[in-house]
Amino acid sequence: MINDPKDSSISPIQNSVQIWIADLENLMGDIINYRELLTEDEIYRADRYKFYRDSACFIKGRYLMRMLSAHYLDSKPSSIQFDYNSFGKPSFQNDLRLFFNLSHSRNMVVFVLTDISEIGIDIEYVDKNLDHLDIGKSVFSDSEMDLLTAVPGSKRAEKFFELWTRKEAFIKALGYGFSMPVDLKEINVLSQQLAFESRTYDHNLPFDPSWMLYSFEPEPNYKAAICLRELPGKISFNNWG
Amino acid sequence: MTVIKNKGISAIYPLTDMQQAMLYHHMTNEEDEGFLVTECRLKGELSHHLFEKAWCIVAKRHEVLRNTVHWENLEKPFTVVMAEVKLDFIFLDWQNQSRDEQEKLLRESKNEIRSKPINFQKNPLSKVMLIKVDEAEHYMLWPSHHLLLDGWSGQIILTDVLNIYNSLKQGSAISLPPLLSFKSYFSWIQNQDPSEAMHFWKETFAHQQExxxxxxxxxxxxxxxxxxxxxxxxxxxxxxxxxxxxxxxxxxxxxxxxxxxxxxxxxxxxxxxxxxxxxxxxxxxxxxxxxxxxxxxxxxxxxxxxxxxxxxxxxxxxxxxxxxxxxxxxxxxxxxxxxxxxxxxxxxxxxxxxxxxxxxxxxxxxxxxxxxxxxxxxxxxxxxxxxxxxxxxxxxxxxxxxxxxxxxxxxxxxxxxxxxxxxxxxxxxxxxxxxxxxxxxxxxxxxxxxxxxxxxERGSNLDHIPPRNKVELELVEILEKTAGKGPIGVRDNFFELGINSFSAIRLFNAINKKFNTKHLPTTILEYPTVEAISELLSNGEGQKTTQWKNLVPISIKGSKKPLFCLHGAGGHVFYYNDLARNLAPERPVYALQPSGLFSGKVENRSVEQMAESYLSEIKDVSPHGPYNLLAYCFSTALGIEMSLKLKEMSEEVNLIILDSLVEQHSLKKGRFAMRFGGFIKRLLKNPLSAIKIYFLNRIEMFVTPAWQLMVASPEKKQLVRVKQQLIYAYKNYHWPSFDTPLKIILTDKGNKLFNEELINSWKSIYQGEIEILNTEGEHRYLLEEPIVKITAEKIDQSCRE
The missing domain is CATH 3.30.559.30 (Nonribosomal peptide synthetase, condensation domain)
Known part of the structure; x- marks a missing residue:
């Protein structure tokens, strides 16, 4: 009824990054079956959503998170316990050597797991019907905006979401959510390593710029990125279902 | 409680609260849910002569079987107990028919009974049908109504019938416990001191939470x-x-x-x-x-x-x-x-x-x-x-x-x-x-x-609250567009709507642009609802936004000119929901409801005053015309008045009438009495009054809250007050002549006279050229699935851009 990852196809975690890509549409069956793996507080959160679609998305996301984590931790999906930082980022309660993160956009979910360092992941659907330059002004640095302005109109949406997912992956790696204590326009995600936009910027911040960024395309019309302390030699991609 | 020894009448009683609720339902709903057919199978040999006789004796025993109900041209409805009643006993022998045939006939009989409305004025409970299907098996059908009989009564009566039948069969004396009259019941109740009951109920519901x-x-x-x-x-x-x-x-x-x-x-x-x-x-x-x-x-x-x-x-x-x-x-x-x-x-x-x-x-x-x-x-x-x-x-x-x-x-x-x-x-x-x-x-x-x-939890999801003022409306518009979902209410928590950081950024990008502000996306942490942001924005501008009293946004998205749907005499506008769903997706739909519908003061206002305040709220969402107004049933007066006022303002207006007469003259007591049965006869005598009935009976379907069937709820009071006020305003309207564009959507009513009368009624005050659109379906189903699809199409065609 519910699909299971194929054991043989999973690489062991040793200084590596495992990325899982899932299309929620492929997770069939009654949502009730997925709920059964979730804890009471997860159900509570799921039920808070006004629209069924958001609730189902959360439930299936949690289901994936538990199934995959269980596999790597070699324990039962329902018995995995998560800790949350004050911004809601989850981590394993009983295994401090493994880091993971999850993101979704529309039907697609990406899950990442690694033993290297804290990690953040973000996926976005490439929405072409936006005023990318206008919205960009409130989140991108000057040099990022220069690049965005320079790319031809037909490629702008892709570039926009490439930059944005990198930025968001960094925010999530740090463990922040909405309340990022830094002006997004002061961070520069143009290169492999994160940078500050200007030298004069107050470096007395709760983080340093030694974070690495990596972009990929999990599915046509989607952009995604991960952010962690150092990039491994190999990143393995797995598809669920 | 007067007992009149006159013309076979043995007593007259007022209706109880419950009976009034049932009567109200009966008068105002096409589907009379109080009407029921009691049926049973009787196994064993049975003499239908004795069975009929038993029923006659029971009719003598129970006053209710001799009850009639009257309300026409009366201040208050009442029931009358006749001294005698002639039982309409029908015996049918279907033994020669096959089982299948019997089943079919039975179904037909039941449908036949159901299709005829119960006649309260004339022996409503006197019809009994006994059908012999086998040497030792009968069916009994007995149409009755909850206005007169409750769930306990059916069994009481049937038990008595069988007891008496047995006595007759055995030739023994009929010995049933004696019954007192309704009069004793009413006088007992009148003599009760309510203070104990009051104390009990007060105490039980002291500190009652919502x-x-x-x-x-x-x-x-x-x-x-x-x-x-x-x-x-x-x-x-x-x-x-x-x-x-x-x-x-x-x-x-x-x-x-x-x-x-x-x-x-x-x-x-x-x-x-x-x-x-x-x-x-x-x-x-x-x-x-x-x-x-x-x-x-x-x-x-x-x-x-x-x-x-x-x-x-x-x-x-x-x-x-x-x-x-x-x-x-x-x-x-x-x-x-x-x-x-x-x-x-x-x-x-x-x-x-x-x-x-x-x-x-x-x-x-x-x-x-x-x-x-x-x-x-x-x-x-x-x-x-x-x-x-x-x-x-x-x-x-x-x-x-x-x-x-x-x-x-x-x-x-x-x-x-x-x-x-x-x-x-x-x-x-x-x-x-x-x-x-x-x-x-x-x-x-x-x-x-x-x-x-x-x-x-907090009730934030309990009620969907549509935007109540211009700022909230604009915010919801932006939010629905950004989040790609809806309808979103003003108290929905953003996080419960699945808003992520990117949509928050988009949201505030759009908000800042629209309101010329510089709020950060993190604002939503502190102001997590449209209501909260709206307050934030209004305070910033140092101005109070007034809440709409009449305008109810049903669907706000879209680039086409909006449709404004006017309420009927009942005040409610919910029946427009299905319509809104079926109109062109790019067409915003707003309804207008009278003040005080759910709470607060019922304002006594004339049609002119209502039109004025509705227009000022309409202008909030659509500063310029052309304005598409949809009027139905009683809202014709409002439609005409608003058209005239818009013309004065040099705005273009387009009044669309959904299958309604210009004026429903006979808002008098007793009008409900005329039901479909006498319809054709009436039509021949007086087409205009017949057509009025045709419409009136159906209008009420929309304005009668269905939950009133079994209970006279306190909500009814408020509703009735609003309704009375509206009907009063309507009756006092002066029906001026007008010439702004007018379109009428007509159903096929099976008789040409109907639509001719309808159009003539408009011609009596309209100076221009009426545009007629013919549509399918029956008048009363026009706003219901699936016919509403076709209605919506016609309305879309009638709208001006």
């Missing part, structure tokens, strides 16, 4: 789909339940009420719930009251206070005490109880019903006649009705009437109660929270209701 309801205030009057779920308990479980009741020294009815209360508490995640129940109304201290047939039934609220740590037995015992006490006052109507406990006007105390069908059983076998398949049925329009039919195999029936938007697995309540029955009968349980359903709450929650916690 009750948990299934329906939301905004959707309470919409006609909703009915779904029925059944479960028959095993004879073992049924027996165990009765045993358990004995052990607790309570009735099985109280046991089931208690279990239902627990299920509701779990469902709403609350310690207090209130639900309604039906009582026989026969705790009246007159002789043999329990053998009297009539409409004595009443509704009562049951209050459940559940402390999970308390003894199971205590929980049930205290419920039993509440019920015993309440039963002493079961002759009081719910209206009176509501007055006792001082429930604020228009606030429901409960909206679910528990019915224990403890009607007296017809002695199943007498003198070789066996009654089987006795069916009558109690109709209800509550969102949730849970009925228990006791017996060797107890039957549980859950009926839900909920809108798609409101329902969230209510059917699981049945599973919940079945589980409770199982637990209470198979486990030794001392304390409430020893019930496994408590300790394994998650399972119950999980299975019972997907959105349980949602409903119990």
């Amino acid at each position: 009750p948990r309801l299934f329906s939301t205030a905004k959707t309470r009057s919409i006609v909703k789909p009915t779904r029925v779920f059944r479960k028959t308990l095993s004879s073992q479980s049924s027996k165990e339940l009765n045993k358990k009741a004995k052990e607790f020294r309570i009735t099985t009815s109280t046991l089931m009420q208690g279990l239902w209360g627990i299920a509701l508490c779990l469902y709403f995640d609350s310690k207090d719930v209130v639900f309604g129940t039906t009582v026989s109304g026969r705790s009246v201290d007159i002789k043999n009251m329990h053998l009297m047939a009539g409409m004595f039934m009443n509704m009562q609220p049951i209050k459940i206070s559940m402390d999970p740590g308390s003894h199971l037995k205590d929980y049930f015992t205290s419920l039993q005490q509440q019920r015993l006490k309440a039963n002493l006052y079961d002759y009081l109507s719910l209206e009176e109880i509501n007055n006792f406990i001082d429930r604020p006007n228009g606030r429901l105390l409960f909206d679910s019903l528990f019915i224990f069908e403890n009607y007296p059983e017809v002695e199943k076998e007498q003198n070789g006649i066996k009654v089987i398949d006795l069916k009558s049925g109690l109709t209800t329009t509550y969102p949730i009705t849970f009925a228990v039919v006791p017996g060797n195999q107890m039957e549980l029936i859950l009926t839900t009437k909920l809108d798609y938007n409101e329902s969230s697995n209510e059917s699981k309540l049945l599973e919940g109660i079945v589980q409770l029955v199982e637990e209470i009968t198979t486990h030794e349980i001392d304390y409430l929270n020893d019930l496994p359903i408590f300790s394994n709450r998650k399972l119950f929650t999980n299975r019972l209701n997907v959105s349980l916690s949602k409903k119990s």
Whole structure:
């Protein structure tokens, strides 16, 4: 009824990054079956959503998170316990050597797991019907905006979401959510390593710029990125279902 | 209570509250849910002559069978008891027909009976049909109405018929306990001192919290789909339940009420719930009251206070005490109880019903006649009705009437109660929270209701509140566009709408642009709803935004010119929801409802004043024309007045009339009396009055909240006040001539005269060229699925851009 990852196809975690890509549409069956793996507080959160679609998305996301984590931790999906930082980022309660993160956009979910360092992941659907330059002004640095302005109109949406997912992956790696204590326009995600936009910027911040960024395309019309302390030699991609 | 010895009339009585509610429903609804056909099969040899004779004797015995009801041209409706009644007994012999043929004929007979409205003025309960289908088997059909008979009465009467039949058959004397008249009933009630009852109800509902309801205030009057779920308990479980009741020294009815209360508490995640129940109304201290047939039934609220740590037995015992006490006052109507406990006007105390069908059983076998398949049925329009039919195999029936938007697995309540029955009968349980359903709450929650916690939390999701002013409207517009979903209410929490950081950025990008502000996306942490942001924005600008009193956005997205739908005489505008869904997706739809519909002051305003204030709110969302106005039934006056005012402002207007006469003249008492039966005859004599009836009967369908069927709810008062005000304003309108564009959408009414009359009615004051659009479907279904699709198409065609 519910699909299971194929054991043989999973690489062991040793200084590596495992990325899982899932299309929620492929997770069939009654949502009730997925709920059964979730804890009471997860159900509570799921039920808070006004629209069924958001609730189902959360439930299936949690289901994936538990199934995959269980596999790597070699324990039962329902018995995995998560800790949350004050911004809601989850981590394993009983295994401090493994880091993971999850993101979704529309039907697609990406899950990442690694033993290297804290990690953040973000996926976005490439929405072409936006005023990318206008919205960009409130989140991108000057040099990022220069690049965005320079790319031809037909490629702008892709570039926009490439930059944005990198930025968001960094925010999530740090463990922040909405309340990022830094002006997004002061961070520069143009290169492999994160940078500050200007030298004069107050470096007395709760983080340093030694974070690495990596972009990929999990599915046509989607952009995604991960952010962690150092990039491994190999990143393995797995598809669920 | 006057007794008139005159022309065969033996007494006249006023209608009780319950009867008035039933009459109101009968007059105003096309589908008269109070009408029912009692039917049963009688096995064994039977003489139809003696059976008829038995019925005649019963008609002499029970006043109600000689009752007629009158309301035409009267200040107050009343019932009359005739001294005699001629029974309309029909005997049919179908023995020569095959079984299949008999079934078919039976169906046809039932349809035939149902198709004819009951005639209250003339012996409404006098028709009895006996059909012989076999040497030793008969069917009996008996049309009746809840206005005159409650659920207990059917069995009382049938029992008497069979008893008398037996006496006749055996040639023995008829000995039935004597019955007193309705007069004794009424005078007993009049002599009661209400202070004790008042004290009891006040005390029971002291410190009452806001009750948990299934329906939301905004959707309470919409006609909703009915779904029925059944479960028959095993004879073992049924027996165990009765045993358990004995052990607790309570009735099985109280046991089931208690279990239902627990299920509701779990469902709403609350310690207090209130639900309604039906009582026989026969705790009246007159002789043999329990053998009297009539409409004595009443509704009562049951209050459940559940402390999970308390003894199971205590929980049930205290419920039993509440019920015993309440039963002493079961002759009081719910209206009176509501007055006792001082429930604020228009606030429901409960909206679910528990019915224990403890009607007296017809002695199943007498003198070789066996009654089987006795069916009558109690109709209800509550969102949730849970009925228990006791017996060797107890039957549980859950009926839900909920809108798609409101329902969230209510059917699981049945599973919940079945589980409770199982637990209470198979486990030794001392304390409430020893019930496994408590300790394994998650399972119950999980299975019972997907959105349980949602409903119990802060109420933010309980009610969908559409935007109430211009700023809120603009914010919702932006939000729906950014989030790609809707409808979004002004109190919906952004995080519960699945807003992520990127949509927050987009949202504030758009907000800042629209309002020329510089708020950060993180603002939503502190201001997580449209309502909150709207306040933030208004304060910043140092100006107060006024709340709309009349404008209700139904669908706000789209680039086309909006459609403004005007309310009818009932005030409600909910019936436009289906229409909005079916119009071009790019067309925004707004409805206009009168002030004071749900609460607050009912303003006495003329059509002119209403038009003025509606226009000022319309201008908020659509500063310039052309304005598309849709008028239906009674809103024609508003449509005309608003058109004239817009013309004065040099705005273009486009008035679309949905199959309605210009003026519904005869808003007088007694108009309801004329029903479809006499329709054609009337038409020949006076086409105009016939066509008015054609429309009027149907209009009321939309304006009568369906839940009024069984109960005169306090909400009715407010509604009736609004309605009266509107009808008053309408009657005083001066119907000026006008010439702004006018389009009329017409249905085919099967007779040319109808539409000719309709168009002529408009020509009497309209100076221009009327544009006619013909459409399909019947007038009364125009705004309902599936016909509404076609109606919407025609309206879209009629709109101007």
